[in-house]
Amino acid sequence: MLNARISVPTSAIPGEVIEIKTLISHPMETGFRRGLDGEKMPRNILKHFQCTYLDNVVFEAEFFPAIAANPYLTFFIKATQSGELIFTWTDQNGKVTQKNRSISVQP
Amino acid sequence: MNSNTSHPQIHTLNRRHFLKGAIAISTMALPLFGRDSLAASSIARPKEIPKDYPGPSERFLNAITSVYQQEPISDGKVTLNMPVLAENGNSVLLSVHVESPMNKQQYVKRLRLFAENNPLPEVAAFQLTPHSGTAQISTRIRLSASQIITAIATLNDGSHWAGSAFTTITLPACVEAFV
Structure with a gap:
């Protein structure tokens, strides 16, 4: 489980478009760099990110080595009703890091 | 005379x-x-590029061809915000916005980022839905050289739209040894 930080507003009004910010600690080693021994350092990256809201996938991202270390990603979703947001990162070996946040949506 | x-x-x-x-x-x-596809030859380019800029790499043109085949990519709707000058190519802030009402009738389905002179031109691919509310994303990317970065959005009607920006890098990514 990697260390991830997520910023989601705790409350919103129905129909409000809210900004979600995510940051996860990961080296995102590109596989193009050489170490001090002159050998190429093996690639080690996060491949996939997904956000589900009320059991629907609302946002997905596929990462390539050009994403900087400690991937930072912000995006928006439309708040419709109170519920849970689940954030899932998957690395190139299929290892999963999952976090959740709940949001209360009141008129 | x-x-x-x-x-x-x-x-x-x-x-x-x-x-x-x-x-x-x-x-x-x-x-x-x-061998260059129609898609690759019609992509939006930023207005101000240095005169000695080498142009897009073969890898980039091949990547565009493999993703978009021969489909046309129009100029517009996509605004890519990048710094004009970035000191460190290892982490360059990027934000992209696509003009779209983002409702069930009309929304951005896919958004892809390309850095045309990186060793691997693909940077990221995003899938959006009508639940996104607004088509705006920001992230931090690596650049191995001063170059054009292109964002291509695919709408739910299948049309492709592109926006681009040029960023000059003082210290490129990929060159430094591990410390």
């Missing part, structure tokens, strides 16, 4: 211009039928 000598000069200049024009037309027409 003067007019007699200048006349043939004008004539040869005209012929030279004509030949230049003919070559330009043939090279412009080539990408349509050659």
